[in-house]
Amino acid sequence: AxxxxxxxxxxxxxxxxxxxxxxxxxxxxxxxxxxxxxxxxxxxxxxxxxxxxxxxxxxxxxxxxxxxxxxxxxxxxxxxxxxxxxxxxxxxxxxxxxxxxxxxxxxxxxxxxxxxxxxxxxxxxxxxxxxxxxxxxxxxxxxxxxxxxxxxxxxxxxxxxxxxxxxxxxxxxxxxxxxxxxxxxxxxxxxxxxxxxxxxxxxxxxxxxxxxxxxxxxxxxxxxxxxxSSYRFYPVGEKGSDKYPSIWEMPVNSWLTSPYEPGKPLSAGRMLLSGVALGGFHALKGVEVSIDGGQTWQSAEWFGPDMGRYAWRSFAMSVDLKPGKYRIATRATNDQGETQPKERRENNRGYNNNSWLDHSVELEVV
Ligand code: MSS
The missing domain is CATH 3.90.420.10 (Oxidoreductase, molybdopterin-binding domain)
Incomplete structure (x- = not known):
């Protein structure tokens, strides 16, 4: 390893x-x-x-x-x-x-x-x-x-x-x-x-x-x-207590999983960007992918089985990438209309991060 x-x-x-x-x-x-x-x-x-x-x-x-x-x-x-x-x-x-x-x-x-x-x-x-x-x-x-x-x-x-x-x-x-x-x-x-x-x-x-x-x-x-007091969502610098929400329901989230190999550039051309998306406590509705750091988004396609409300789903999007650097972001939405935010929601213990920006990755194409 x-x-x-x-x-x-x-x-x-x-x-x-x-x-x-x-x-x-x-x-x-x-x-x-x-x-x-x-x-x-x-x-x-x-x-x-x-x-x-x-x-x-x-x-x-x-x-x-x-x-x-x-x-x-x-x-x-x-x-x-x-x-x-x-x-x-x-x-x-x-x-x-x-x-x-x-x-x-x-x-x-x-x-x-x-x-x-x-x-x-x-x-x-x-x-x-x-x-x-x-x-x-x-x-x-x-x-x-x-x-x-x-x-x-x-x-x-x-x-x-x-x-x-x-x-x-x-x-x-x-x-x-x-x-x-x-x-x-x-x-x-x-x-x-x-x-x-x-x-x-x-x-x-x-x-x-x-x-x-x-x-x-x-x-x-x-x-x-x-x-x-632990596993509570509370402001940075405060002390946890029962007056703050407990970490219960999971928020909507997604991230790219391939192609990705730290420090290894990809060869230019057609490729499939893929990842996993979860609706959290609610079922998924859709997921979008951006290759320009979140300026423009396109819907990705699900592939593989749909195993219900609590499972995640695999998604992919076909792209043709010329040499360059790309910030790939993914953004899921659940059936309650909840979408991943751009920024993480700050909290003292660093829980429930579903920021699409944080989860994005830079791909280098040569
Ligand atoms: N349970 C018990 N009994 N113990 C412990 O420690 N942990 C938690 C859960 N449960 C514990 C339990 C946590 S914290 C988590 S995540 C989980 O578990 C994990 O799982 P796996 O199987 O993966 O190991 Mo955090 O929110």
């Missing part, structure tokens, strides 16, 4: 040449390694852990993993084997870290300097949360949030709320949520939250709780720091 850090053991099966290893818990897909098949192979799916992952033996026999469910009429514990009897569904969706695109924020927010590769489009399979809730008599009265708790062992001597990975999303998100044990047709690997993960399609990565131990329907949002 050209001198980068080595893959950590729990993710040693990743495609090393396709990844940028920022740290043992933050691994990004290279822009030039997205491919054209719409689905991101598991070997190329980014990894982000807020805490070190649990020991690998938890995925040896996924069926025995148990989940506690609270805030329902009949609270209780269910194993993955039990869950497999309750219902089945699958969703193709974009999994994307809230900090994807952080590298372009000029105030240099702390955190991983992701560009485009903290995202992938993958298939998760499992049981609809709705079916689990129905089997347990329904959500208890007055509950406003769905709260998932990660299964990591917590360091001793610290307030659990300071470190615990526990996130709440609005109760409505339950409708499309899944408790998943499969990724892209194989058992969910530890790196992506096996044996069991809460999947909340259309919501930013952090809300998809890995190795989930507890699913609770709650009146209030989790008291954990990761809910109360």
């Amino acid at each position: 050209g001198g980068g850090k080595a893959l950590p053991e729990y993710a040693a099966w990743k495609d090393a040449d396709a990844m940028i290893v920022h740290s043992a818990n933050t691994i990004e897909l290279r822009r030039e390694a997205f491919g054209h098949s719409t689905i991101t192979p598991s070997e190329r799916l980014y990894v982000r852990n807020n805490l070190n992952p649990p020991p690998a033996d938890i995925v040896k026999d996924p069926d025995v993993w148990s989940l506690e469910v609270a805030g329902v009429a009949k609270p209780g514990s269910l194993t993955v084997a039990d869950l497999k009897r309750l219902g089945l569904t699958a969703v193709t969706m974009v999994l994307q870290c809230s900090g994807n695109g952080r590298a372009w924020f000029p105030h240099k927010p702390s955190g991983t300097q992701w560009t485009v590769g903290a995202a992938g489009c993958v298939v998760f399979a499992g049981v609809p949360v709705r079916d689990v809730v129905a089997a347990l008599g329904g959500v208890a009265g007055g509950m406003k949030y769905m709260t998932g708790t990660g299964g990591e062992a917590l360091p001793e001597g610290v307030d659990p709320n300071m470190v615990r990975v526990e996130r709440s999303v609005p109760l409505e998100a339950m409708e499309d949520a899944i408790l998943a044990w499969e990724l892209n047709g194989a058992a969910l690997p530890l790196a992506h939250g096996g044996p069991l993960r809460l999947i909340v399609p259309g919501y930013m990565g952090v809300n998809n709780i890995k190795y989930i131990r507890r699913l609770a329907f709650t009146e209030a949002q989790s008291p954990a720091k990761i809910q109360q």
Whole structure:
């Protein structure tokens, strides 16, 4: 992988040449390694852990993993084997870290300097949360949030709320949520939250709780720091708190993925510019491409499968480029009429970057 850090053991099966290893818990897909098949192979799916992952033996026999469910009429514990009897569904969706695109924020927010590769489009399979809730008599009265708790062992001597990975999303998100044990047709690997993960399609990565131990329907949002003050959208220089919006729904976005090879000019002539576009929380409507830094735009064509509201779509546009330098930008719009802005929306932690200018690339043609 050209001198980068080595893959950590729990993710040693990743495609090393396709990844940028920022740290043992933050691994990004290279822009030039997205491919054209719409689905991101598991070997190329980014990894982000807020805490070190649990020991690998938890995925040896996924069926025995148990989940506690609270805030329902009949609270209780269910194993993955039990869950497999309750219902089945699958969703193709974009999994994307809230900090994807952080590298372009000029105030240099702390955190991983992701560009485009903290995202992938993958298939998760499992049981609809709705079916689990129905089997347990329904959500208890007055509950406003769905709260998932990660299964990591917590360091001793610290307030659990300071470190615990526990996130709440609005109760409505339950409708499309899944408790998943499969990724892209194989058992969910530890790196992506096996044996069991809460999947909340259309919501930013952090809300998809890995190795989930507890699913609770709650009146209030989790008291954990990761809910109360982290993963909030607030002004540069301020302190995060619950008065600011939580990082929940994903915004519309897109970026060019090929042809692109850092430092390698392209030969002049006809070529296809291609990339991926996502509607975010809503379905996609269209995507445009500009070869002059956003002065003029042309609609691109979709290619490949349309895998629904939560998936991304591949697009391409044919161009004939003479020698020169071109700033290639892409701009997606969703079915709510939301279009990527030119400028990023500044915020202290560098979340939700969907600026088309930041995501643009310069191509040199010779
Ligand atoms: N879960 C848990 N349990 N833990 C941790 O750490 N992280 C987050 C999610 N979940 C975590 C969890 C985040 S933050 C993200 S992005 C995601 O996950 C990732 O995923 P993958 O599979 O890729 O690794 Mo940012 O917004």
